[in-house]
Amino acid sequence: MADATAKHEPLLTPTFDDDGAPFWEYAAKNELRMQACARQGCGELRFPPRPCCPHCRSFDSEWRRMSGRGRIWSYVFPHPPLLPAYAEQAPYNAIVVELADAPRIRLVGNLVASPDAPLNSVDPDRLRIGAKVQVVFADVGGVAVPRWILERP
Known part of the structure; x- marks a missing residue:
């Protein structure tokens, strides 16, 4: 027998990839975090997560709590x-x-x-x-x- 959630909630779940995995790991801890450029002088937030900063092209990133x-x-x-x-x-x-x-x-x-x-x-x-x-x-x-x-x- 399915649980109550499955009865009223279709299971449309996200696709996980290496860039976005930390977003979902923080969500599991009830934290909303965004990927940010970790290059000094930039610090731009970006979503969806991706390997390279679209502003300065740095590959350095961190996850900031929102x-x-x-x-x-x-x-x-x-x-x-x-x-x-x-x-x-x-x-x-x-x-x-x-x-x-x-x-x-x-x-x-x-x-x-x-x-x-x-x-x-x-x-x-x-x-x-x-x-x-x-x-x-x-x-x-x-x-x-x-x-x-x-x-x-």
């Missing part, structure tokens, strides 16, 4: 759901979050009522461009996936 705060930059309610496995949760949202401490970095995710809530747990009328959000992490198929909750529900 506050996890941001704002909704854009959102959509897929009609029909993008994948058939999500039809049961429609209408659900997909949001783009601009990070407060890295405004050029935007992450895609879902706005939920709590970390383990279903994707349709927030009333569509509550989404607003510019709304402040905070990252939370949910276990999806054994992977800690970033999701977002409103800072002031």
